[in-house]
Amino acid sequence: MARTDFGPPDYREMLPPIVAENYGKWLYHEIPQPGVIKHVSETGAVLYSVRMASPRLVNSDWVREICDIAEKYCGGYLRFTTRHNVEFLVSDPSQLQPLLDELKARGHMIGGAGHAISNVVHTQGWVHCKSAVTDASGLVKSVMDELHPYFSGKIKIPARLRIAVACCVNMCGACHCSDIAIVGIHRTVPRINDELVAKTCEIPTTVASCPTGAIRPNPKLKSIEINAEKCMMCGNCTVVCPALKIMDPENDGVSIWVGGKVSNARTAPMFSRLAVPFIKNNPPRWPEVTDTVKHLVEVWAKDAKYGERMGEWIERIGWERFFKLTGLPFTEKHIDSFTHATQTFRSTTQFRF
Amino acid sequence: MARTDFGPPDYREMLPPIVAENYGKWLYHEIPQPGVIKHVSETGAVLYSVRMASPRLVNSDWVREICDIAEKYCGGYLRFTTRHNVEFLVSDPSQLQPLLDELKARGHMIGGAGHAISNVVHTQGWVHCKSAVTDASGLVKSVMDELHPYFSGKIKIPARLRIAVACCVNMCGACHCSDIAIVGIHRTVPRINDELVAKTCEIPTTVASCPTGAIRPNPKLKSIEINAEKCMMCGNCTVVCPALKIMDPENDGVSIWVGGKVSNARTAPMFSRLAVPFIKNNPPRWPEVTDTVKHLVEVWAKDAKYGERMGEWIERIGWERFFKLTGLPFTEKHIDSFTHATQTFRSTTQFRF
Amino acid sequence: MNYIEVNGVKIELDEDGFIVEPDLWSEDLVKAFAKTEGVEELTEDHWKVINYLRDYFKQFGIAPMIRKLCKDTGFSLKEIYDLFPSGPAKGACKLAGLPKPTGCV
Amino acid sequence: MNYIEVNGVKIELDEDGFIVEPDLWSEDLVKAFAKTEGVEELTEDHWKVINYLRDYFKQFGIAPMIRKLCKDTGFSLKEIYDLFPSGPAKGACKLAGLPKPTGCV
Amino acid sequence: MDEKKTTPLLDELEAGEWPSFVTQLKQAAKKSKMAAGLVQQLEASYEEKIGHWKHGGIVGVKGYGGGVVGRYSDDPERFPDCREFHTLRVNQVAGFFYSTKKLRELADVWDKYGTGLYNLHGSTGDIILLGTDTQNVQPCFDALSEIGFDLGGSGGALRTPSCCVGMARCEKACIDSMDINHNLTLHYQNEMHRPAWPYKFKIKISACPNDCAASTARSDLAIVGLWRDTIEIDQDAVREYVANGFKLEENVLRRCPTWALDWDAENKELKVKAEDCTHCMHCINAMPKAIRIGKERGAAIMIGGKAPVVKGANIGWVLVPFMKMEAPYTELKEIIDRVTDYWAEHGKNRERVGELIDRVGYATFLKAIGLEPVPQMVTAPRANPYIFWSAEEVEKRG
Amino acid sequence: MDEKKTTPLLDELEAGEWPSFVTQLKQAAKKSKMAAGLVQQLEASYEEKIGHWKHGGIVGVKGYGGGVVGRYSDDPERFPDCREFHTLRVNQVAGFFYSTKKLRELADVWDKYGTGLYNLHGSTGDIILLGTDTQNVQPCFDALSEIGFDLGGSGGALRTPSCCVGMARCEKACIDSMDINHNLTLHYQNEMHRPAWPYKFKIKISACPNDCAASTARSDLAIVGLWRDTIEIDQDAVREYVANGFKLEENVLRRCPTWALDWDAENKELKVKAEDCTHCMHCINAMPKAIRIGKERGAAIMIGGKAPVVKGANIGWVLVPFMKMEAPYTELKEIIDRVTDYWAEHGKNRERVGELIDRVGYATFLKAIGLEPVPQMVTAPRANPYIFWSAEEVEKRG
């Protein structure tokens, strides 16, 4: 049998010398220009990190291209960020501008640092996931084609803004805590292929999988039944039972969520909350989605204070004003109906008109 | 048949002339001395309200006594407050001091206005309620015998502080939203008198009454069974089925809750939260309870800012420091275990040590 | 102990005048109760309510909610009080021999 | 379509090599599967696991959780992998003719 | 004195500065045997650390289904004098104002038919007449009705509404809480006296968000006065506060929950960003001579407040952010009727309206009573993606 | 070009400034038939607005129960080239650092056995090798193992931990996130490769509360660096900020969540009330040259973070407010083991550890894993009176 359980390569062998030498010794940083972060060490060492946008879904040519660049300017090392950008780590200041020039020449985009929109955390979409309601990569491309000036620093914004896209409510990625999240959703009840259920599904598991108790066994057909009234289209049953189909190209679509945040800076981490319950899937460019996202960014950028994340801004101005300023309609869909719904009902007369 | 559905006397006939004349015209107020509130009207009228402590559980002699006083100084009108104090409404300023003198001479206590502890909202206790775990009136008397200087204004405090007492978890009164709440609790599972259940209880109602689903029918005995593991001693089943007994003099007792608030001033209304899960019933004076309550008032009064209610103070300093400053132990009982428990778990690294 | 005499037999009542042994209910008991609960004459309408209550209890093990009682019998709340001046709980249920209503006070 | 030949009969398999008709399971099928799943020789231990899985499924309508499988059969997780190199889900369940495990990936 | 009749434990509660309920009881006991019985039984409770009232109790007056709470001693042999000890819940006067004449009439009736013991008032707001026996209940009610006092609610019925003093003596009143209270109490006499609902239902009215009637915490439907325009600032009065050393920055500006206030030190002017003010009352409370409520006044309706029983306590939720409040309060009554109708129809036994809303969902409830959703109803929109869609909203599937 | 093979919709996504995944796909398609198949199927999805992957897929390598996600086209006749299209999840290097040598080796292997398409990286953190067929899975793994890359997790197993860059390039690192990440990844290889748990389990490590690894939101067990003493202030540097017109009051003092900072304008000194600071990072973030993390460093352990599936999303809850973090991280591993053991024993199928805690109660969970309750675990104590008492805690009833 092949060697097993040996794990990944040791990170210590993957560090550029300047990082190895100044490990744990960094003193402070600044962002001298968009996409360039300068870290200064207590040893006096200075490191420039140049952040380059990545489509994340890449091929071997692309991998070899960034290797070429890293070998030329960075001693043969590079890293990726937790949001999938590439970082070129420059220890020789004289190499910084040539690197930037070459990246530009090759058509790469630099940015994403500091108060900017960084890369979009996203998921598989129609490219690889069986659950995908929409295409994540296509949405990202469409949205960022609109928003790239916020990445590259051409347009300044008051704080960092994180966008995430998930192709279904499983929300792989960080949609549930992003400043703006785009999430694929279903709007119709799963359809049952009784014969297939009988053959391929564990009935008890399927019944138990439903968070609202909408499913009960149908012993006659050795299948199950769904109470449509109780079904919230979460798709959970379809994960455990392949014989249930929830995909519905006419009615599946995209929802938009706002105000989430992960960091503990100033305020506690927050969940993203519903802004737009439904927009039709409109590939390849999803114009309604990109317009809405852009609009949200613009309204926020105009009204927020320095350093104020989307969620903090909304907390300050109140959701009633958020809906007013953005012009988005507030509907019964926005009112929570899940387990802890009552905790979001307003139990104070403190509100705005 | 007697006259029915005629309702209470018309309030308009119960108003002292100064109130009737200045109805809706009041401009501002001040509190010239403890327990005296001076209201000024846009008509120029000035009204002094003198607030007197009441034991709430009173007799006809007492009623006639306050009538005597009101006739002497207030033209034969008086009112009660929403916290059961008596208010004498003086329209002739020259009558104010004589009234105060007479009240003092008769041994009545004046106070409760502004930044003070006002009367305790409480419940029936052993005096009249079948559900009472403890005696509300006795607890109030014991606590206020300690705290009356905070009522009369002899000791100043940073903000108003509201105390409530409920003799069982039904929390008649406002315990769930009081700065300090004293609540009788059970700690043992109801005992079942099967024979009586069979005769006097609606089994389905009894089963349905249990919020945790701890009860199921016992068809053999035409009675019910309680799963002790799941029972949280709420007593709800004992309300609908008289054949279940939860009273247990050895183990019943008193819990203390803090930080609740009702007003929308500055902060939204807040629930009171568990400070002390259990203190033995120790009539007639409940010294452990009175000590704890006094201690809580003192710690708060020392540390809170001007106008800062108990709950606002705790929000500012954090519960971790609340437990440190008060010296009260934090136990697993303090961690919520009911329906929305997870909403109280801390999902941020923002805390103090 | 309270008792009510029906056909010379003493039937035990609780403090509120409800029968203690549900099995001792009888039509004559109803007649006896009628007096104490201010029902001047037992009409068909009274029996309609009483029988409905007994049936419902037999079937579900609980007394119906009052709104349900009104709906199912077709009597308005006012009519129920006209029939049973002490009300559906204290009056009608007592006559029907149901367990004493508990709970919400 | 995938098939596996057992005693000259072609049995339909899904893409992952699980049988499509649960009723067509047989001991000989197990032997045929053994090869594709890297089980060199079907020992008593193998059968213990297979029979356990089948019994459990018959009784509860679901496959046991792996920890339960280990506990009930007495085999450690490592031993299960020694027996079925492609693991309890892809290996043991396939041999036992259970529906293809779904869910969590 | 009879050995058995000493009350050493209760006696201890006659000492101390706070007015003593024991003294009240003992005074009553001198005139009323039943009150004396109560004192004995209470002493026993203090000794044994257990109550002595039986479960249940269903006593009433003709034509009403509630208003009287029946009580029986669990040991009538031992405490024969209080074997029956019922209370009458009596509608208080709105705002708890009384002429001494009325109070004296009340005392006379109660001395005649009961113990002469009261709770003034019960924590719902009623006048509680503590202690009478079954045979005196009807005559007592008849006498009360003669002096114009009616019963309150009990059982699955409306309770007597209660309210803050409001316009009668408060500069902050945005609505006439007392008039609303009186009007509703009269309008809903039937709903109060003849229980036909799944559980109790309470209404309280506070004329401003200070909520001196504790309405959002303690009633199923709370009416809380507020205004929709801007606070009124008397700049001269502000300057006077400042001149007198009032800590404007620390005590007002920083405490405004929305930082809506700014002190222009140069022009000595206090400015308010109207769109930021959430009418929290704080600045008005802190500087009553300088800041006043706005002019466009009405009330918010809050729904679902309650104590913890069964599903946990709620503080009332915004149902209507703003409604004008003018007699005869038709719009308000319509809302109340639609709410209680829906609840009466769909509520389970012992399910308060807040719990019903929790169970069916707020959106369903709003639709049922015909209200549009508005963002004021929530502190934040949903964070979970589990949205319900009805078949009508989507396109037919092929 | 073959009519059928045009991709008008996808082509539109090659325009625009943002790097195009379609371009990446098409380049790969030139070399890999399977990648070309994917492009066709994807174009179809864009046309029909529906995915074309089948449910299920269970493919693996010998000795492991996970690490490969099986994928089959739902229309293999129409898209024969991508009828099988499995992905391998490969452990990334801690902190996502690579030598170009390693990356090139990886590309060579993947070009040989798969499409040459990747996600760099997957949103859990793995290197995702996108697209190979069943027969190439084992050889691909064998080749990967030769260049030192192992598989990640799938199924009811641990996922590859991931972390922020930490000490490698950040002045805020309180702990060595990369070393912890690497150490845990090696230590828990078995738990990653052989699913034996009720559901997935994720670990993420951020070296400070800025949480650049999104650990509390996205992992069942998060390790977040922090300090327990006071922030360090370089007063000269603060003065320089102020001198340069930095808005100290507006951007720092007012934004400190606990108002722990005060600017003594007279002495030009920034003061911190140590007991008020909740190490929220804000002042440090805002003035990186002047304010630094404290000296007594360690980490908080957060439990139960997850996406919404089944019972709703959680952000991780405080399990341990402070723990020293020194290799070999024995105390940390003990906690992880106790948590996963309890969960493995009591969790239901597809129940994440956060949902288990929700179901059994936090107190029960803490007791089971042997941790004392501390107030840092909650934002507030319970508000409901429904406390559980065990028979051992109370006195036997007579």
Ligand code: SRM
């Ligand atoms: C490189 C990276 C870590 C890594 O291991 O890869 C990183 C690096 C730094 N982060 Fe971060 N953060 C990185 C992802 C994150 C994330 C996670 C995410 O976005 O998914 C967060 C949480 C975001 C959220 O709350 O939703 C994050 C929240 C922060 C914050 C707090 C921001 C806030 O105000 O809420 C800071 C502090 C600051 O910016 O002053 C910070 C600060 C920094 C600093 C300045 C730390 C330092 O002193 O070196 C680094 C340069 C940041 C910059 O881009 O301006 N980093 N940072 C990640 C870059 C991702 C990217 O490509 O854009």
Ligand code: SRM
């Ligand atoms: C590949 C990846 C998305 C991506 O494009 O990056 C992914 C893909 C899938 N996720 Fe995920 N998840 C991925 C990261 C996440 C994350 C983010 C994270 O780990 O930081 C989350 C949210 C955090 C969490 O775990 O809660 C996530 C939450 C889910 C869930 C919801 C779990 C929950 O408890 O709420 C599911 C549903 C399930 O398990 O059935 C899921 C299920 C799936 C499945 C296995 C769905 C399925 O059954 O086919 C997807 C397989 C797609 C495919 O064909 O490759 N995935 N998934 C990510 C894994 C890459 C990697 O290993 O690095």
Ligand code: SRM
């Ligand atoms: C008389 C009474 C109304 C009534 O109809 O009976 C009343 C009267 C006034 N209240 Fe009140 N409040 C009265 C119960 C309440 C209650 C309800 C309660 O305590 O059960 C509350 C809510 C308490 C809570 O939040 O838990 C209440 C919260 C307030 C507040 C907000 C306090 C805060 O900062 O949270 C104010 C504003 C203020 O004090 O500046 C206020 C202010 C006032 C003012 C100053 C209003 C005015 O301008 O006239 C009145 C004199 C108050 C005083 O005592 O200093 N009143 N007030 C009640 C007196 C009860 C008593 O005997 O003590």
Ligand code: SRM
């Ligand atoms: C008398 C009074 C306490 C007092 O001393 O002031 C009282 C007494 C009782 N309450 Fe109450 N409640 C009284 C105000 C309240 C309040 C406060 C309020 O109305 O503002 C509450 C909290 C608000 C609320 O309604 O949620 C209250 C919440 C309860 C509950 C819990 C209801 C819930 O949904 O959580 C119960 C339990 C029940 O209904 O079975 C209850 C039940 C009871 C019963 C009927 C218990 C019983 O079944 O015997 C008590 C009768 C005692 C007796 O023998 O007289 N009482 N009860 C109050 C009524 C006086 C009045 O009419 O003015």
Ligand code: SF4
């Ligand atoms: S979000 Fe849904 S559709 Fe997208 S990769 Fe995750 S599980 Fe698949």
Ligand code: SF4
């Ligand atoms: S989609 Fe979700 S809510 Fe609907 S039946 Fe399936 S599991 Fe239940």
Ligand code: SF4
């Ligand atoms: S709190 Fe409980 S014991 Fe006290 S009066 Fe209310 S129901 Fe009775």
Ligand code: SF4
């Ligand atoms: S006391 Fe409460 S939890 Fe216990 S059995 Fe009765 S209703 Fe259920």
Ligand code: SF4
């Ligand atoms: S609630 Fe407002 S209006 Fe009513 S008494 Fe209190 S402060 Fe005045």
Ligand code: SF4
């Ligand atoms: S009423 Fe409250 S919110 Fe409005 S300005 Fe005054 S303090 Fe601020």
Ligand code: SF4
């Ligand atoms: S989490 Fe903290 S230590 Fe890690 S990279 Fe971000 S700022 Fe630096």
Ligand code: SF4
């Ligand atoms: S770290 Fe945060 S809490 Fe601490 S002083 Fe700085 S801003 Fe305030």
